[in-house]
Amino acid sequence: MVYQEQYSRYVGMVEETMEKILPQTEAVCPKDGGVIPQYLCETMRYSLLAGGKRVRPVLLLAACEMLGGELEQAKVPAAALEMIHTYSLIHDDLPGMDDDDYRRGRPTNHKVYGVGHAILAGDGLLNFAYESLLGNAAAYPDNLQGHVLAAKAIANRAGVTGMIAGQSLDLLSEHMEPDADRLAYIHTHKTADLLTAPLLAAAYLAGADEEAIERLKRFGWCVGIAFQIDDDLLDVEGDAALLGKQTGMDAQRGKMTWPALFGIEAAKERSARLWDEAEESISAFGERAWFMREFARQLRARKS
């Protein structure tokens, strides 16, 4: 109960911050550079303010509070991370990528606003994430280096050696032989990197030491990989398992998954080990890690 209240408190901060910093629109053709064309504004808001669990910004705020950092300084970085996550979903859904018509029961961005504006809205959210991070950094001259290192950590994990590298290999994997190294690479970058990013950002904002940073990195990676394996297990138990498919590829989408490559039992064992390791990796933070611990337990217990 206390956990749910705390979770809602963090989500409230993120939603409020996003509403506050997103540029407003006043007309189809704004005369002033400080506002934003109406259609572009709507396109961005449609996907950004569509609800969702706000997992990444919640992790950033929780880690910041655990480490004794100032929550006020972490709100914009948390919102920026959600913008990066949202842009990646908009672009992932496009024709030429996954070409999806629905996401969470609503039509995808390009189905509503057209491919051109879905591309621009994604670009806009990505750029605005950095615009926000840099504006926020400039607003805290006493902690300027912390903010620059936090933004840099986010950029590294979101970029071409991070999430985008994972998306690239994921897109190519439909034409590749299933391979354990390749699968680990995709999971690490496409999923885990954007869960590690908020933890690193929080650590830099709060001025945490190297040991804390290493622990948080480990936690983020374990949670990310375990989450991805569970995701694939939930899919498999829904369909492919019934058909007895063991080809190393996910039945529906022709993509590699852990259960398909190693079997369902091995996947379950690996997931369990990773969840244990996630909890272990933050045990040194003691009671202060209560929210992060509960966060991992809740994710581990999910059934959908």
Add this chain to the structure above:
Amino acid sequence: MVYQEQYSRYVGMVEETMEKILPQTEAVCPKDGGVIPQYLCETMRYSLLAGGKRVRPVLLLAACEMLGGELEQAKVPAAALEMIHTYSLIHDDLPGMDDDDYRRGRPTNHKVYGVGHAILAGDGLLNFAYESLLGNAAAYPDNLQGHVLAAKAIANRAGVTGMIAGQSLDLLSEHMEPDADRLAYIHTHKTADLLTAPLLAAAYLAGADEEAIERLKRFGWCVGIAFQIDDDLLDVEGDAALLGKQTGMDAQRGKMTWPALFGIEAAKERSARLWDEAEESISAFGERAWFMREFARQLRARKS
């Protein structure tokens, strides 16, 4: 002659910096996060290293040198700006946007690497621009605030109240009545903002005062709008003028242009006034502005 040598020197710095900071690839599936998947790497390099005049980074380096800033600190920001310009071209060429098959005589990025990877390469270059700016900022702790303000100025001009706002309205303008305000908005944001960005970035890196910043802003805006009007005039003198079209829309692409909206003579007059004003706006810098002055004169004299 001296001008051409100086221009080549700046271009050389940009090319060298881009080669140096772009992540390398070693295998189809790199095991380490520090390298980048081969196909993604090739896709990014195809468009980024395709030559071109490097106008924006040259402006940044020239303004930095004029203002007495350290060129060494400005090389990465200059390269980052070229990455932002390149990503915008890759995404502009996509189906759903302008849907172009060729750019500067070569097949467009998505024609060679597919739509999915063209989207990812664009996202990758945009994100890597900020990754580079932030990494470079962290490398100069003594000038951290200058670097943060420079990166912020680039983000503002490239983003949803800058270049992306211009792209959005440009995309929508095919379905709109020609309108002088709307046209001014598109030119200011789609073209001029990314020419003002390097001048502002240079000013912050060099610690220039408010007066210098205002002059450079004016120079960038005048050059951007005049350049765009000339571009449209060169197009019109090639085709639509012969047909006597005066519909307010560009004949070929159904887009609004200055010559089409106000007539060829009025467009020529406006362009001439803007080029004069550009030169006037930097006259206070005296001899130190020689390169910038010659830069504007060369652009003004171009015939294609």
